[in-house]
Amino acid sequence: MLTTRQVDAYHALTVLAPRIAEGFRPGHFLAVAVGGPHTSMLTRRAFFIHDVKPDYGGSVEFVFAVDGPGTAWLAERRARDTLDLVGPLGRPFPLPRDPVNCVVVGDEYGSAMLFPVADALQRRGCRVDFVLGGASADRVFGAKRARRMTETPTLTTEDGSLGVRGRVTDALPGVIADVRADVVYACGPMETLRRATAVAVEFDIPIQVAVEERMACGIGLCMTCVLPVIGEDGVTRMVRACVEGPAFRGERVRFDDVGTIPFDALGAPGGGSRNVS
Numbered sequence: 001m002l003t004t005r006q007v008d009a010y011h012a013l014t015v016l017a018p019r020i021a022e023g024f025r026p027g028h029f030l031a032v033a034v035g036g037p038h039t040s041m042l043t044r045r046a047f048f049i050h051d052v053k054p055d056y057g058g059s060v061e062f063v064f065a066v067d068g069p070g071t072a073w074l075a076e077r078r079a080r081d082t083l084d085l086v087g088p089l090g091r092p093f094p095l096p097r098d099p100v101n102c103v104v105v106g107d108e109y110g111s112a113m114l115f116p117v118a119d120a121l122q123r124r125g126c127r128v129d130f131v132l133g134g135a136s137a138d139r140v141f142g143a144k145r146a147r148r149m150t151e152t153p154t155l156t157t158e159d160g161s162l163g164v165r166g167r168v169t170d171a172l173p174g175v176i177a178d179v180r181a182d183v184v185y186a187c188g189p190m191e192t193l194r195r196a197t198a199v200a201v202e203f204d205i206p207i208q209v210a211v212e213e214r215m216a217c218g219i220g221l222c223m224t225c226v227l228p229v230i231g232e233d234g235v236t237r238m239v240r241a242c243v244e245g246p247a248f249r250g251e252r253v254r255f256d257d258v259g260t261i262p263f264d265a266l267g268a269p270g271g272g273s274r275n276v277s
Helices: 018-023 069-075 108-123 143-149 168-179 190-203
Strands: 003-007 010-016 029-032 045-053 059-064 085-089 101-107 127-134 154-157 183-187 207-210 226-230 236-240 247-249
Touching: 010 069, 010 108, 018 045, 018 059, 018 085, 029 059, 045 069, 045 085, 045 108, 059 069, 059 108, 101 108, 101 168, 101 190, 108 127, 108 143, 108 183, 127 143, 127 168, 154 168, 168 190, 183 190, 190 207
Parallel strands: 101 127, 101 183, 127 154, 183 207
Antiparallel strands: 003 010, 010 059, 029 045, 029 085, 045 059, 207 247, 226 236
């Protein structure tokens, strides 16, 4: 490991991982073992990749909040400690072929993984506008970097301590209308993604979301991160966020049914399998 630093309410760890850096695409994530070799914490923790640099042959940075014993252990790591990690994992964001107007929506530390997306979009000649938010000013990740990348990022906080009082999804309709957005990219809690998708559908523009499902293995074996997604054939399937995602078309994710197996899903009692030839 190279560095560890605290960024407001979050922690950022940079690790030396040349092969992961080489294979990285915006939207990929890492699966990190926590607790050390003798721990009872057996499952890995998944973190979106925030940044990749050529330093020392290839370094990778990820950002997280402490919300349990696994992330608390990670927050205590220091330079020269070693980490057991696997990556890059998942399906990256699809990017537009031609220059279009893009709105990037990040809530809490979900914003971290969107900066490589914004970089890639700008390299393709796209206009990028940020809508970043959090519960309070210290939980809005990347405000300074967003100001360097665009002239007018929109910042929101639920307590009004930074930017506009409210949620990112409260500000999103106005930004879409002002910039005549063609597509939205979003990452954050599932409720934020559900609301952002509803806004995009109202404006009749596509939205790409990176879901924050808990992933125990990160490689599609354990089935802990399944969620209902409507396929191109109109059939709902329970898909693995770690393999088929984490990037999905927002309007295809059945957010209201996340955490359940819908009755009409393929293979469920409702007969989804009978509707497929």
